[in-house]
């Protein structure tokens with residue numbers, strides 16, 4: 729008789745398994761080359777097109793009922809992506825993200841039902857102070873995901889590092905450079921983090937949340 733897993737036609741995915749193990753052990757996972765150079769180029773071009781068309785808005789603090797813009801906390805500009813009307817680049821982005829979400833739901837019973845993603849541009853000099861992604865009186869966010877779209881020549885001296893603060897204060901904060909193709913996934917309700925000031929050139933990314941209801 730076939731094993732249960734054979735009957736379910738479950739195919740183990742090494743990359744997604746690594747992400748799951750990382751999340752279980754340390755509440756975050758950093759994946760390099762989650763997207764290829766070509767994919768990043770396409771996504772960055774799409775971001776820049778929207779940015780030049782003036783589609784981006786100054787990022788706010790709080791949810792839709794509490795739109796309070798605060799320069800002191802964050803200086804990025806965002807543009808929310810509508811999955812129903814995606815470009816070629818966004819389609820390939822969501823294909824990969826959805827494959828990961830389906831895998832997480834199948835193997836970890838995370839119950840991710842919704843997601844929301846936006847492009848973000850951090851102009852030179854901007855930052856996002858230390859925060860928790862669930863501060864917006866909204867506990868539906870389960871996992872935060874950031875994908876960096878900077879160009880290949882991004883230098884570490886440009887700043888804009890994502891710093892993740894482990895709950896255990898005896899563990900050093902984790903400093904992550906926003907290198908193109910790199911994806912960071914972390915527990916929205918557990919890990920505080922910040923974006924250090926961008927010192928030179930603009931910093932490009934897609935940030936999103938996987939939500940339970």
Ligand SMILES: O=C(O)CCC(=O)C(=O)O
Pocket residue numbers: 848856861874889890921922923933935
């Ligand atoms: O861009 C990043 O590295 C993180 C952004 C972030 O923390 C947020 O948008 O909530």
Ligand SMILES: [Fe+2]
Pocket residue numbers: 859860861872921
């Ligand atoms: Fe955040």
